[in-house]
Amino acid sequence: MLVERHATETYRLCAAIVGAPDARDLTQETFLVAWRELPRLRDIGAFAPWLRRICVSRCRNWLRSQRGVGGTASLDSEAGFADSLPDGRRDFRGAVEARAVLEPAFRHLNPDQRAVLALHYSMGYSIAETADALGVSLGAAKSRLHGGLKVLRSAIGSGEGAPEPEAAR
Amino acid sequence: MTDERILEYLRSRSRVEPPGDLIGSVADVVAEAPQRRGVSWFALAPALAAAAALVAVLVVAVMPMDRMPRYGPLPVPPSGSELPTPTPLEQSGTVIDVAWDNRSDESFAITLSVNGEITAWAEVEPCSAHNLIVEASGPFSIGLGQRVDGSPPGGEPVIWSDIARESYDSAADPGQNELLVVIHANGAVSVVPRSGPATVIPSGNCEPAVHPAGALLEPGDQVELPAVDENGQFGTILVERGQDRAGYAEVAKTPGTFVIELFVQYTVDQLPEAEQFGRHDWALRPTDPDAENFFLIEAIDPVDGRGDSGPPQPRLGIYPGPEGEDVTLTEGWMAFEVSRREADLELELVYLPGDLYRTPAVFTVRAPGPPPAVVERSPAPGDPIYVAREGLPITVAQSAAADALFENLDTCSNPNAGYTVAFPDDWYTNTAVDGASACSWFTPEFFEVTDAGEVPPEVWLTIESGHGDIGYLGTTEVYLHEDLTIDGRAAQRVEFNPNPTGDPGHRIYHYVVPFGPDGGAGGTVIVSTDSDRADDYELARAVLDRLMASLEFD
Numbered sequence: 172m173l174v175e176r177h178a179t180e181t182y183r184l185c186a187a188i189v190g191a192p193d194a195r196d197l198t199q200e201t202f203l204v205a206w207r208e209l210p211r212l213r214d215i216g217a218f219a220p221w222l223r224r225i226c227v228s229r230c231r232n233w234l235r236s237q238r239g240v241g242g243t244a245s246l247d248s249e250a251g252f253a254d255s256l257p258d259g260r261r262d263f264r265g266a267v268e269a270r271a272v273l274e275p276a277f278r279h280l281n282p283d284q285r286a287v288l289a290l291h292y293s294m295g296y297s298i299a300e301t302a303d304a305l306g307v308s309l310g311a312a313k314s315r316l317h318g319g320l321k322v323l324r325s326a327i328g329s330g331e332g333a334p335e336p337e338a339a340r
Numbered sequence: 341m342t343d344e345r346i347l348e349y350l351r352s353r354s355r356v357e358p359p360g361d362l363i364g365s366v367a368d369v370v371a372e373a374p375q376r377r378g379v380s381w382f383a384l385a386p387a388l389a390a391a392a393a394l395v396a397v398l399v400v401a402v403m404p405m406d407r408m409p410r411y412g413p414l415p416v417p418p419s420g421s422e423l424p425t426p427t428p429l430e431q432s433g434t435v436i437d438v439a440w441d442n443r444s445d446e447s448f449a450i451t452l453s454v455n456g457e458i459t460a461w462a463e464v465e466p467c468s469a470h471n472l473i474v475e476a477s478g479p480f481s482i483g484l485g486q487r488v489d490g491s492p493p494g495g496e497p498v499i500w501s502d503i504a505r506e507s508y509d510s511a512a513d514p515g516q517n518e519l520l521v522v523i524h525a526n527g528a529v530s531v532v533p534r535s536g537p538a539t540v541i542p543s544g545n546c547e548p549a550v551h552p553a554g555a556l557l558e559p560g561d562q563v564e565l566p567a568v569d570e571n572g573q574f575g576t577i578l579v580e581r582g583q584d585r586a587g588y589a590e591v592a593k594t595p596g597t598f599v600i601e602l603f604v605q606y607t608v609d610q611l612p613e614a615e616q617f618g619r620h621d622w623a624l625r626p627t628d629p630d631a632e633n634f635f636l637i638e639a640i641d642p643v644d645g646r647g648d649s650g651p652p653q654p655r656l657g658i659y660p661g662p663e664g665e666d667v668t669l670t671e672g673w674m675a676f677e678v679s680r681r682e683a684d685l686e687l688e689l690v691y692l693p694g695d696l697y698r699t700p701a702v703f704t705v706r707a708p709g710p711p712p713a714v715v716e717r718s719p720a721p722g723d724p725i726y727v728a729r730e731g732l733p734i735t736v737a738q739s740a741a742a743d744a745l746f747e748n749l750d751t752c753s754n755p756n757a758g759y760t761v762a763f764p765d766d767w768y769t770n771t772a773v774d775g776a777s778a779c780s781w782f783t784p785e786f787f788e789v790t791d792a793g794e795v796p797p798e799v800w801l802t803i804e805s806g807h808g809d810i811g812y813l814g815t816t817e818v819y820l821h822e823d824l825t826i827d828g829r830a831a832q833r834v835e836f837n838p839n840p841t842g843d844p845g846h847r848i849y850h851y852v853v854p855f856g857p858d859g860g861a862g863g864t865v866i867v868s869t870d871s872d873r874a875d876d877y878e879l880a881r882a883v884l885d886r887l888m889a890s891l892e893f894d
Contacts, residue, residue: 174363174366174367174370175363178358178362178363178366179358179362179363182356182358182362183354183355183356183358184354186353186354186356187350187353187354190353191356194356194358195358195359195362195365198358198362198366199365199366199369202366202369202370203369203370206370273345273346273349274349277349277353288350289350289353289354292347292350292351293350293351293352293353293354294354297774298794313795316794317872320343320346323346324343324346
């Protein structure tokens with residue numbers, strides 16, 4: 172029942188942080204860890220935020236393990252790309268341009284920045300929920316949001332490709 | 341390209357449909373995986389047939405074993421007893437000495453459930469065996485319950501782990517209504533249908549064991565102890581005391597903390613197959629069990645994405661850790677974050693591995709005393725000059741502009757945190773919005789809230805309230821750290837740069853004030869300005885001082 176209730180949201184969070192192609196494996200890994208550690212959870216009412224923290228941790232670990240792995244993914248390799256194309260009422264060209272520039276920039280964010288942007292903007296969690304999922308203070312979450320957006324803005328502004336990754340503060 | 345494009349892109353990243361078989365595949369993977377408590381000690385029942393269970397009576401015969409032998413078969417009940425004789429079981433496995441920690445009032449209970457409802461239960465003690473005769477026709481389940489501190493004595497136990505529950509069906513197999521339940525010294529439970537084959541069950545010495553000797557009071561102090569799990573000793577552990585630190589930024593969770601560092605090295609003779617060991621087996625706590633706010637502190641998670649900041653490398657992880665995790669698995673540092681308010685308590689390091697219910701080892705790590713001081717640099721030109729102002733309870737940064745702003749005041753209140761402050765009449769503050777209570781943001785510029793939870797870029801000063809604080813990196817450059825009183829509460833005024841190497845010009849200036857009826861247990865208010873936000877940081881700092889001088893809690 173817990174899997175049924177939380178699998179989709181967990182999958183979307185994984186996709187937002189690491190990308191759709193690897194979201195399925197990380198979703199499974201998240202639930203495996205949750206299942207293994209479930210006896211430690213004393214308040215079943217806190218399952219959702221607890222699962223979220225596990226998911227974020229798994230995604231960050233996976234991203235760190237990918238450091239140094241070469242290659243860049245093409246836009247078409249993202250399973251969610253087709254779904255994210257706007258309908259005819261939106262600025263189709265603008266969205267494609269945004270993705271062409273922002274995708275590489277997003278990939279060059281450090282795991283912390285990817286996670287915080289995904290939690291707050293992609294998934295719509297509040298700052299407090301985002302901070303809880305990351306295990307940091309509100310101020311730290313805001314600082315990371317600010318830093319991540321700054322990186323994306325500078326990528327757009329420079330037009331020279333993805334910036335160097337920033338170290339987390 | 342605007343921020344709107346960026347936000348739309350970010351939103352698009354989650355607009356993906358999961359594969360159609362996601363739930364099924366995840367459920368399959370989870371179903372095959374063992375839970376943390378390792379292999380179930382319960383003998384697995386064969387497939388149950390559907391049947392109606394109407395009435396069940398639990399008959400429990402308690403046969404406490406005063407002195408359980410180290411090896412050999414379980415003792416038989418006294419002669420003349422009407423109870424069935426338990427089937428002798430083979431004794432094997434490594435016997436472990438488990439320290440008898442009587443500090444907790446935990447007790448165990450066997451429960452009988454029919455149709456999901458507990459119909460009978462009996463309290464049991466470790467080092468005891470119990471014959472169960474369940475008069476039931478149909479499905480029933482036996483569980484292990486635990487009553488924790490605070491629950492009413494004699495009340496129904498709180499079932500806190502469903503793993504300690506197994507189902508049987510006496511209609512399918514009449515032999516399943518006669519069970520032997522053994523509560524081992526370490527609190528583990530074995531349940532075996534007495535008509536079934538003998539099951540190898542590890543035992544434990546019920547005699548209290550002496551805690552391994554040693555203390556870890558000074559940097560460099562070392563202790564050695566056995567590494568144990570439910571199956572016994574699997575190696576040895578060397579623990580070395582590290583330094584006390586002023587703290588780590590972005591890690592602090594309680595007001596005004598400091599950090600105790602310890603290095604742990606496992607030497608493993610045989611790796612446990614199913615169990616994990618590592619960082620989560622350790623905790624700090626006050627030595628005095630009656631200490632106010634008796635607590636357990638767990639080590640800071642080293643893979644929380646803090647980059648190069650935080651606890652030193654290598655950092656102790658949890659074996660078996662995932663590949664690519666930036667920790668070593670069998671040795672590394674642990675950092676425990678302790679509130680400065682607890683610095684006057686004697687603290688001890690507790691080793692509580694795996695599923696053991698009793699603590700095998702405890703070491704004193706800190707004697708009462710002042711915590712490490714936050715390091716300040718010498719005053720430099722450009723630092724604010726603090727002056728007293730008539731009618732203000734605290735000194736404020738000298739600023740004619742700020743004085744002029746405060747000649748005409750407005751006030752606002754935050755009903756959630758319970759405070760009221762005065763601010764310049766020419767400035768703006770917020771009403772309650774999604775993500776922020778009223779009276780949380782202050783700025784001389786008009787602003788609109790466009791994104792829920794996002795502080796508008798025009799905001800110069802922010803007030804956050806909650807259960808959180810900001811600690812200070814060992815490398816943080818602190819320009820000011822002053823203790824003062826805000827509305828009768830002990831508070832701190834701090835100016836610092838969390839990353840002087842990477843961002844030398846950055847300044848954060850904040851006040852940290854506990855609030856609530858207990859002067860801190862209710863939460864903390866952090867009022868801050870940031871040179872990255874305020875167009876005129878010096879003016880913002882001076883305004884913040886005057887705002888804080890007016891702050892009153894309800």
